[in-house]
Amino acid sequence: MIVKTYQINGMHCMGCVNKVQKAFISHNHISEADVNLKNASVKLQMTNKLQLDELMDVLKNIGDYEMIENESEIHHNKFQLSTYKPLLLVIGFILFVSILSSYKTSFQLMNWMTNFMGGFFIAFSFFKFLDLNGFSNSFATYDIIAKKWKGYGKIYPFIELGLGVAYLLTIHSAITNTICILILTASTIGVIQAVLSKKQIQCACLGTVFNLPMSTVTIIENFTMILMAISSLIFDFFKQIIT
Template sequence: MSKSAELYRMATDEHICPFGLKSKDLLEREGYDVNDHLLSSREQTDKFKAKHNVETTPQTFIADKRIGGYDDLRDYFDKPKAGQQGTTYTPVIAIFAVAFLLSLAFSFAMGHGLISMKTVELFVALTMAVLAIQKLQDLFSFSNSFITYDLVAMKVVRYAYVYPFLEAFVGIGMIAGLPAYSIAPISLFIGGVGAVSVFKAVYIDKRKLKCACVGGDSNVPLGFISLTENLFMIAAGIWMLAR
């Protein structure tokens, strides 16, 4: 016997509700035939809300019982909550993983083989460049987070706005093969200050903060991963000068 559900979701010329589409997809994956009722205007939506005494759409009904919105529907099917919950290292892992794969690809394309010192250089440079992009998307939000633990930014707030550009310059400079004296000192400075700042905040002061390494709105906890970013910069600076 087939299962059916009634779904009411907003779909106007100006707005298509993403949670309505996700509700429809979830119902179909659970084996339901969906009677998809589109609320094609604000007036229709408001009337529906008033009739059923609800504040939001979409709304799902199964066997004449109102289940609720998308989150309620996930609960109904014993699915975990949607979206990111709490702090997570996922953004950093994604950046590191893609940067590593790109470094392998570039190294192979340039004839250095898959694993070589060039691969390592590219990995560090690409990681720094991508992390800089994350920060540059919203300098204001980044600065709000960064100044809470960086020792220089606490004293000179403008440093928080300059930092992502310096990080991008070092990463791009490494890939371009710029002279070591033009990028190594910057890498050593921002990496050194960053490492000391993170170590002090996390391991000495025992503060539980969010890291600004992937932007100010991230839920990445300040800790070992943040320290790793700075150690990369220090190692890159030393390597460039030694080479």
């Protein structure tokens, strides 16, 4: 869920407040609108981040109103590492557990990498399952496949879960890594497009439970997983040649 506050100019009475609130609530991606006449503001809860011009379109048919983005929130939207605390914690725990799993055996980089990738996909799919519809809607705002096929967002968490299980059980390594590369490449292309367009889009990597903005952090995360999958493919290829 995305929560943002905007200034609204042009409201003069409670009739205006009710009219503005009703207009926002009628929008598919706005779940709640708290309009304040005294502060001339509106606090919106959105399932997907809407651009200012999209919000203005909601109001243009009900009166002469002007919306302005809250200055404090504009400043807050600048990159802050603390914003990604949930993501960093989840990855940190996966890293910790994958290292522990290799503690009593002779440490092998490829085995650790496989365990990490398995834990990554299972953990990340869990957060997506918490709000499957919300994730699907958010994912469709940037993933190049989900944009064209809405159903892809509904099955994507199942694909991640399947990949996680396949990595942990080392089932069909070549197929598993190939699928990983394909789905993450498609997602990364969409993420790069979103970041370059400078649109404020919610990152759906942890579903909609946490309000994580799209940024280069998401690109780095995806590229890291893609490189791991490519490394595994190369390792398996040379291993087969040697043996």
